[in-house]
Amino acid sequence: MLLSCTEGEDQLQDPPHLAMLEIEELENQELLFTALASNFAKLAISEYGFIYGEGSQLNLSEDFVVQRFGKPSEQFSLSPIHYMERGKEYYVSAYVKAGSETYQSEPTPFVGKGLAAFALDHIEMPDPLYFGDTVRFFGKNVFPLIDKYLASINKVEAEVVEVEKDYFSILIPYMKLSNKVDDDYVFDFHVFADTKATVVQQKVNFREPVFEQGAIQKVDFGEWINIRGQYFGIDDIVPEVDGKSLGYGNVTQTDSSISIRINFNLSSDTPSIVLPIRGGNYMLEQFAQLNPSYLLPNQEYVGYGNQNFLIKGVNLNATNLLITDHAQFNVESEDLYVFASNGEIDLNYSKEFEISPRVSKLYLNNLGELGDNYVQVHLQDAVLGHSRIPTTMGFLTSKTSKAVGIGKNGFVFSEDKIVKIDIESRTFQQVKTLPASFVGYSTTFAQFAENKLIYVGYLSADGSLTRFVEYNPVTNSYVILPDVPSRAVRPAFVYSHGDFVYIEGGIGVKGVREADFVEESFKYNTKTKSWINLNRVFKNNEYSGPWHSFVYNGILMIGGGFAEPWDDGRAGMKVMSFNAQHETWEDFQFEDLGAMGDFEGFQFINGKFMNYSERYVTGLDLVSGKSFTVDNFPRNNISGMRFNTGFAANEKYYFISTGGILYEADPVYFLIDYYDI
Template identity: 25%
Template sequence: MKKHLHHLATILILHLFGCVNPELTPRTNPRFSVAFIQEIDESGAQFAANVYDFGSEEILEYGFLYSTHWNPRPPYAEELKQTGKPEKYFVLKAEHSMAKGEIYYVVAYVKTLSGVVYSEPHRFVSKGAVGFIFEKFDYAQPVFFGDTVDVYGENLSSVIANYKVTFQGEEARVIEVQKHFFKFIIPDFQNFDRYSEPDVFRISMEIVDKEMEMNVLMPFREPEFAEMAIQQIDYRGTVEILGDYLVDPNLVVTLSPQPSEYPIRGTVTLVSADRNKIVFKPNPVYAGEENVVELEIRGKKYNLGSGVFTYNPTEIDPGQHIVTRYGDQFSITGKNINYAAPYYHKGVLNGKTYEINYEQSNSETLSLRFVTQGYLFDRINEFRIQTFANVSQNSATIELTDPDIPFLRKPIPSIALAEYLQYGNMTSFEGKGYALGNKEIFEVDVASRSMTPLRALQLGTYRLSFTFSAAHGENWYLGGGQTTDLNPSNRAFFVFNLRSGEIRRLPDLPLDQRNPMLVHVVNEHLYVEGGHTPERGEDHRQRYKFDIRSEKWVRLPDKEEGRMVVGRTVPFTFNGRHLAFGEPDGTGDEHSGLFEFDLTTERWNLVKRFSDIGRVGVKTDEVFIVGNKAVLMGIEIFVLDLESMEMSQVTNLSHPSYLTCEFLRVMAFMANGKIYAWDCNETFWEIDPERFDNW
């Protein structure tokens, strides 16, 4: 290293003056100056001073101050010092806090009991210095925001302004500087890196022109969670988490509604968060029966489980009686309705749970409507709300004003009713319905809402359809129809006792026909009048009478005209009169009419024609009589007043598709003043004539 010697052109002598109290011996100050600066190189600079007069007071300390300021003084100057009294000539070397190429100023100083005396400043250009040498960090574990970290090392600057420290990219405040260490405060930084090693932080230290950057393993304090009881909240309510060391500017609260496979971000709104309390509002769109809370604090995840909070049950306001139509929207009022996600609510109708077809909602009102969805209804229904496992304590009464409501669904789960009933027959007897479908006889019990297979017609054919039926007392006469045999016409004829369940085969039909047109019983005689031929489907016009007592067939004169229009004529009895609705003896080109049977001529006489019901006419096996009114079920339902002979259409049906699902027949029976119709699928509908809008 090349040494440079700088001789001062002029020795600067600093005369110092001070205020002194009057005393016997005058006080004198030391007199000295900077003699020279030598060995200016990359290791630092050496300063020398001459002392001309030590003065009259004891010298406590001496040395040099240097700085980029033209007049170095504490606290913005670096200090080189020794204790005690100096020699006439003293030398000290500065090894830090000098940036290469910068202009610095140096002064010598002497400290006595009375104060500090400085020399005139001297200017020089630095070539650098050894600078700061790091040794270690010292801190109390674990650390937290605001904690103090001690940094030990050599060649530390004594000027606090020369220090710049960053912790995870955030500036840390240096609060103290000593000869062998300095202190800084851990800042409230934000960027905890969840993808790097935990508790490893990037620390950068810059002292004058020397900078160090390192990744330091520094265990950070874990959050502490207070033990709390499960919080009961309303939808849109808030949840509190208490504890200590919870603060994190990038706090993430995640909710996992259970059952669920994955946590869902965005399921909460953070209301507030500080060191001791976190308040968040769960999003009710993601509500669950159990709600697992997971926090991400300072880059680490903490699963608090499902014991943090649960939702209060939804409750119905008591005393509500709602009158509505099936399929119409109605509203239930209550408390704590999840209007953000009303689909979480289910209805409990008469003790059975089903999905709500909701329309709109707010926190106190749930608007919904009943839809089929395979659920059954009563006229007066008890309705509760179920939310997850909680069922409301209160219930509302819902009265359906529709004539028709779903009554019995999938009564025999092991079979598909459409495979049996599509082209069968039904009759009514003592509060029950009986159906013939594909050789099988079924009983439909309205009281128990059940359907039971009873007997089967003993026929070798695989399938039987378009049979006729006629009820007489407790006996039900069945026969005819189409089969799957090579000869498609069925001549087999049976009687089934509706009370005992016994079945007996009677003498076969004397003719082949594919589809009957009119079968009725009068005075112990069963009449078969007309039907479609197997070959061409035309009306064969033949008429036969079966004597029920002698069990013999007798042929009667043929019909005068063959029916040209598809449809049946359905018989019934009213006030001792034997009536039928349809077209028993004509072509069917005219509208259906009401006819009365003449016991003497065994022919039908027209009472009145009705244009409203159309030419297809009635599609059930019975005309249902309630008081003096006849219920006619065709493509629509009509009510015929049998006294005034006025007819009108029913227009307030909720589900009239059971009338049109099969073109030729509607499977229906009557029990206890109500009609029960099959919808060609898996449901029987209850029809209450007294609720018809034209009743």
């Protein structure tokens, strides 16, 4: 470039000179332009660099430029910062600016080598950041072709939306957030361009959600409440309403709304809603209120525990809703099974229950308020679970215990413990503890005598020692009496008449596994407190198992299993009446019942002498003289019946199971099948 000179200026001074000295290829495909500048000492240079592009007519305002500000040294070098296609011819020219003048060297051709890897200088992003925002990456060697970029954030595909000379921009996609350090999320940016990868890890401050507060939404059961706002994201939100986490199908969400289905009973008029979003728990109050529920009037159901009752109502809830007039049988205790839709409750007592009332009234619980309407359910089952045995009284399920029923109570005698079972209140109470010497003894019999006292026999584990106790259930007191002379662990006959308690025959300790019959018979005088030997041989082989004594029409009776006259495995039941004058038994009623199972739990209730076993309930009707079976006894539905602790009380029969339940069998609800032999 020619320079003009003022008058007087040294005409022999060399003019400024600018020339390309070298184009050097460095590592990683990077180029280095070098120029030589001479005779510029007197010029006020403000900028220098290189202009490069596809044609030889290079222009500072139109072509690529890499520059520095200030005055260069005589030899200066810079690398290009723009993409140039590999193998294509380009031109480069050095330049300097001094005032309004620009000086350029002659253009020099060179071949493009592609672009060196992007070199990050800094990042610019909104603070806080959210989905849809853009992040700008500033640096050199920016790849210029936007459609050739591949980008991802935390392995989620992202879009490069802008490319300029010195930066490119990435749009933050919607994604689930997981990688978090302290209070910030960490984004892993992966960008691929011109076969080169750029990997950047950056902490970001993510935007908090914003909620719109509107009027309280009043909804029926099963309807949805809507929460509106901004910045909810797409993470799976599991709200808590009144402390209950909502499961799948009860929540829908978008970036600006969350809908919650209310299919459970709210515990207050203004339930709290907690929304866990991106690590924070956001509590919302006074958002929703469930409309009141009520039952339709005049609903009565008669049926069985294993059938469903459809209870009608309005805006019914599914759980923790039904309250009965029996404190022990509310839904909260899982004694009833309910499934509710908006207009009815499908109720079943047997799907979850262990105990259940015979007749119950069910009310709706609306936030602690009971409605006026109720549903009455009358169950017709032969056997219902009456009450749960306390966990501290597992000994009541022992085979070595015995029980007696008196009025509306039962008394169980187990080693050194005496337990009272109150039928009406469904409670268990250990009312007395015998001396420690009774521990380890089996209870061989418990007999309620005519003097209103209970006489209890005990036998040591090896059968060598016996004990005898008189218990007063009214005063809750006991007296230890002279030992029982019989060594039977399972006496055949135990009964009371007048002033005497009788014990006859049975089997000894060895007889549990082999023949060890006890043939002696004794009676105890409750007044003189002494034992008397009846001096007769009891024929054990004629009887099957312990018999049960009872009073019918003022006459003492005894009944049980009778082995003769059959020898083909069949069993009979027999009832005999007591001849007080001769202290002997006379036949009263006898039936061949076939092979009807073991004789385990004999009881006499309402004119019927019955035997309860785990397979059958059979009996003799003393009024009609007929034998019968009970068709609706649950049989295999009850695990481990313990008839040794069975007792009659309140005109019902009670027995304990190994599962820790006291069951109530009510003969009023027996489906009796009479037959003649």
